[in-house]
Amino acid sequence: EVQLMESGGGLVQPGGSLRLSCAASGFTFSSYWMHWVRQAPGKGLVWVSRINSAGGGTGYADSVKGRFTISRDNAKNTLYLQVNSLRAEDTAVYYCAREHSSGHDVFDYWGQGTLVTVSS
Amino acid sequence: DIVMTQSPDSLAVSLGERATINCKSSQSVLYSSDNKNYLAWYQQKPGQPPKLLIYWASIRESGVPDRFSGSGSGTDFTLTISSLQAEDVAVYYCQQYYTTPCSFGQGTKLEIK
Numbered sequence: 161e162v163q164l165m166e167s168g169g170g171l172v173q174p175g176g177s178l179r180l181s182c183a184a185s186g187f188t189f190s191s192y193w194m195h196w197v198r199q200a201p202g203k204g205l206v207w208v209s210r211i212n213s214a215g216g217g218t219g220y221a222d223s224v225k226g227r228f229t230i231s232r233d234n235a236k237n238t239l240y241l242q243v244n245s246l247r248a249e250d251t252a253v254y255y256c257a258r259e260h261s262s263g264h265d266v267f268d269y270w271g272q273g274t275l276v277t278v279s280s
Numbered sequence: 281d282i283v284m285t286q287s288p289d290s291l292a293v294s295l296g297e298r299a300t301i302n303c304k305s306s307q308s309v310l311y312s313s314d315n316k317n318y319l320a321w322y323q324q325k326p327g328q329p330p331k332l333l334i335y336w337a338s339i340r341e342s343g344v345p346d347r348f349s350g351s352g353s354g355t356d357f358t359l360t361i362s363s364l365q366a367e368d369v370a371v372y373y374c375q376q377y378y379t380t381p382c383s384f385g386q387g388t389k390l391e392i393k
Contacts, residue, residue, distance in 0.1 A: 205322075205330065205373055205384040221381050255329055262335060265382035266320050266375075270329035 169274030182239040182256030190234035193259040198252035286385035292393040299361040303374035318378035
């Protein structure tokens, strides 16, 4: 059974940093592109970042470029998102998601999410 | 960036009746080289992550009940639930993946009448 489990969220002050993790199991993690998608409280879904299967290629939404860094450790079956210079508008549930085998930015499995709250 | 607009924002349908959700993209998501529409639909129940229902505009994901169907091409798409069940109460999102960044509609909240 495919499982994705995020951790690392919490309350942080504006300008602060967190490292989000996503532990994957039940599939060959190293074969899949992975993504982060976020959802502000009561709002819709917004794509944040992607990383290719080997970890050598990444992409970011303009709103987080230069502040967030996606990475992965295929030996540990874990995806990461380093979030720096946090702003109030970064407050959201952050989901990790697996890219569908058909390719492109379709997400067939999602974690339960980890909440990041940016507030003083 | 492509803007996705769903209608209506909310919808109440009786059990067993048909529910229809519309999605419009600000530019075509039909890729001419493969004749595929880069459009997906997701279902999100309260307190849960989204679940993939449909991709390539009309291909049902494995395990999704056949009462869910997707149609449309170019800029106009529809998600249809042929006979609404109680467990279908959720927010539904369309998503384009024709360009980066991919983008989602604002969501349509489906309730029981």
